[in-house]
Amino acid sequence: MTTIDTISPATLDRAATHRGARPRRLTAGRVGLYAFLALSAAFFLLPLYIMIVTSLKTMDEVRLANIFAWPADPGFQAWVAAWSTACTGLDCSGIQVGFLNSVKILVPSVIASIALGSVTGYALSLWRVRGANVLFVVLLLGAFIPYQVFIYPLVRIFSTLGIYGSLPGIVLVHVIFGLPVMTLLFRNFYAGLPPELFKAARIDGGGFWRIFAHVMLPMSTPMLVVAVILQVTGIWNDFILGLVFAGRENLPMTVQLNNIVNAAQGEKLHNVNMAATILTALVPLVVYLLSGRWFVRGIAAGSVKG
Amino acid sequence: MATRIRRSAVPVVALSPTILIVLFAYVGTMGWTVWMSFTGSRLLPVNTFVGTEQYQRLFGDPRWLVSVQNMALFGVLFIGFCLVLGFLLAVAIDQRVRGEDGLRTIFLYPHAMSFIVTGLVWQWMMNPTLGIQEAVQSMGWASFRFDWVVRRDMALYAVVIAGVWQSAGLVMALMLAGLRGVDEELWKAARVDGIPTWRVYVSIVLPLLKPMIITSVVLLSIAVVKVYDLVVALTNGGPGTSTAVPAKYVMDYLFERQNIGLAAAASTVLLVTVLCVLAPWIYAEYFRKERGGA
Secondary structure, three states: OHHHHHOOHHHHHOOOHHHOOOOOOOOHHHHHHHHHHHHHHHHHHHHHHHHHHHHOOOHHHHHOOOOOOOOOOOOOHHHHHHHHOOOEOOEOOOOHHHHHHHHHHHHHHHHHHHHHHHHHHHHHHHOOOOOHHHHHHHHHHHHHOOOHHHHHHHHHHHHHHOOOOOHHHHHHHHHHHHHHHHHHHHHHHHHOOOHHHHHHHHHOOOOHHHHHHHHHHHHOHHHHHHHHHHHHHHHHHOOHHHHHHOOHHHOOHHHHHHHHHOOOOOOOOHHHHHHHHHHHHHHHHHHHHHHOHHHHHHHHHHHHHO | OHHHHHHHHHHHHHHHHHHHHHHHHHHHHHHHHHHHOOEOOOOOOOOOEOOOHHHHHHHOOHHHHHHHHHHHHHHHHHHHHHHHHHHHHHHHHOOOOOOHHHHHHHHHHHHHOOHHHHHHHHHHHOOOOOOHHHHHHHOOOOOOOOOHHHOOOOHHHHHHHHHHHHHHHHHHHHHHHHHHOOOHHHHHHHHHOOOOHHHHHHHHHHHHOHHHHHHHHHHHHHHHHHOOHHHHHHOOOOOOOOOOOHHHHHHHHHHOOOOHHHHHHHHHHHHHHHHHHHHHHHHHHHHHHHHHOO
């Protein structure tokens, strides 16, 4: 896929050398350029700033309606409340419930979807299998089609199997809908390796699984990193699948957050809501900041999944 | 002969979970949904064939028509602003500016967050009594208005703002990668010929970025058809039906209004829309190259 190939970390690392050295003198154009960048940066940072300051205020201070103001007496009470006492309807045990559910959903989903995706990509790229192209095209289309097309029949199938609204059910759903992108990622990676490598392993008598485990997997580290980033952020940020398939006991953090903030009854505790929102955003943000350019590669591959 | 059969059996076994998923979870469910759209299913799926009745009801339903119109307007604005802002940011960052890494991080971080988080943050900022509007008014600009989320005529634009904030960074990253791939010789030649920089961008670089632009448009279009979480978190479709979207229409009729046949018809329309966007792109991206050798 073109995007994955082009957005390698190396491409972004290559500085813009084509316009020579960085200009020494400030021209009107440079001033305008920096003004545009500064304004844009302000637009992108404003929500983060407002989330943080609101979460550090007391409700009395929030009611003063100065959303930009730095809190007079910053404190983490709202964070503690968001974590342990925020209410969804009658249940007031905080966003931690959703956090733990999301972790429980995330870990098996990420492992299972990457395992299945890498084997599928490997089989489709290096082994001759009849109908491989048809399989691949259907998978590819599956990556783009809105979930609404599949959801109701899947609910019926899962009910029949008795896994609707359970942890194995939601994990299976993430594996099903993660499969196209994972397959795409690994198929393109394995297809891009030097063919001599695979041929040599075949001549040495390697079988399907031996070649995968001893030759392909050890070389796959870069793709595994991208796949982990992609699946961790994608599954953590999922809303619709968790809403439909997870069941009351396993609602992920995004769904619980929306229930807390958009709850119809009771006074809205905006400081607690913003703290809960930050807590929900924290996992993907940490992944993003730690993985840096790998993340760009991941989302370019994974935006396919939306 | 025997060895050849054994050789091909293992990969097929390894592929069997994927084959099962494709058959049952993709092809089967898709077929079932399309079939249900031609039945009179309401609370539960039934097999009474009613022809195009559900589609007639669908396109006679003002709520659906509003949803489709909203999606179209949202789509045009969202894609347009994302492309323009993303391109400008990429060009600006490409000018050997200070703090390039930091700026890239800032422009892209919203994309790491979920649409739910994005929607809730913007809902808070656009809160008419406690948000930006009130803060700016109390600073002395009494006529300042930014109450879009609660106004029928403006709520959709509020969704556009939040959407652009979330996704423009992705376009920036794609475009920047494209800019960095432009041959340096081309810039030298342009400088020798004394062509102004903006002219080079418009007439030479922009056409070279065509693959990146197409990829961006496809990705953003898919996001438009799928838009659901953002609307649920930001406005929940309101006020009234002013931010209703097709994906939400389907979900409402499936799980709350219990009219599965109608929801299936609406999903089928979404499916056809996506296939129309995709078919030319998949063909160009995956098949033309293999055959044409380009």
